[in-house]
Amino acid sequence: SQTIHQWPATLVQPVGSPLSLECTVEGTSNPNLYWYRQAAGRGLQLLFYSVGIGQISSEVPQNLSASRPQDRQFILSSKKLLLSDSGFYLCAWTVQGNTEAFFGQGTRLTVV
Amino acid sequence: QQQVKQSPQSLIVQKGGIPIINCAYENTAFDYFPWYQQFPGKGPALLIAIRPDVSEKKEGRFTISFNKSAKQFSLHIMDSQPGDSATYFCAASMRDSSYKLIFGSGTRLLVRP
Incomplete structure (x- = not known):
């Protein structure tokens, strides 16, 4: 069966520090991968998606970047965190050609 | 055009x-409409979904x-x-x-015993 792993679960980082969040999917090949951010009490905002290795689409301009170095690995990064980068970051995946999306358990990022 | 408005x-x-x-929603190109359930501190989980060729x-x-x-x-929850x-x-x-999803802003539901 397919599973999605996201880590770390929580992270407290100072302003100006770098960020790297990792997401991996098991049990499937060539998935579509997504990074969402959820501000406290708010909806889910799509940040990036990828339909293949090295293919990244950005939905909103921001202080973050994404990379997909391997088929089932999706990384969210920042060179210098801002206070406004705080939030709940969620990775998700779909099977190519399928609309059902499955989410990881999320990373709670607090920038202090 | 890309927004999904949710209430309450x-x-x-x-x-x-x-x-x-x-x-x-406004965009008539949308053709898949899922609902997700999220518990505090957890990722959303797919609950149920519909395509526009059915009414219920x-x-x-x-x-x-x-x-x-x-x-x-709309989502109805019977016998909550x-x-x-x-x-x-x-x-x-x-x-x-x-196949990216555009989400509504969410509804926090409390069911009292």
Whole structure:
């Protein structure tokens, strides 16, 4: 069966520090991968998606970047965190050609 | 055009009641409408989904009603239980290469015992 792993679960980082969040999917090949951010009490905002290795689409301009170095690995990064980068970051995946999306358990990022 | 508007923001019902959450969209290219349930500190989980070729879909105590002409869809929870207390999100996507989901702003549901 397919599973999605996201880590770390929580992270407290100072302003100006770098960020790297990792997401991996098991049990499937060539998935579509997504990074969402959820501000406290708010909806889910799509940040990036990828339909293949090295293919990244950005939905909103921001202080973050994404990379997909391997088929089932999706990384969210920042060179210098801002206070406004705080939030709940969620990775998700779909099977190519399928609309059902499955989410990881999320990373709670607090920038202090 | 890409937005999905969800209401209400929060909802309180008694056990056994039927909470109804509504969503509306503008983009007629959307062709897949899922609902997700999220518990605090967890990722959203797919609850039920519908495509615009049907007007209603039922899975257990959860029902989606879909009105294509009005561009609206809603979630009904029959015989609601305290364990249903969670945040519910509607979403929409279109059949392109990304299959990305556009989410509503969420409804926080509290079911009182």
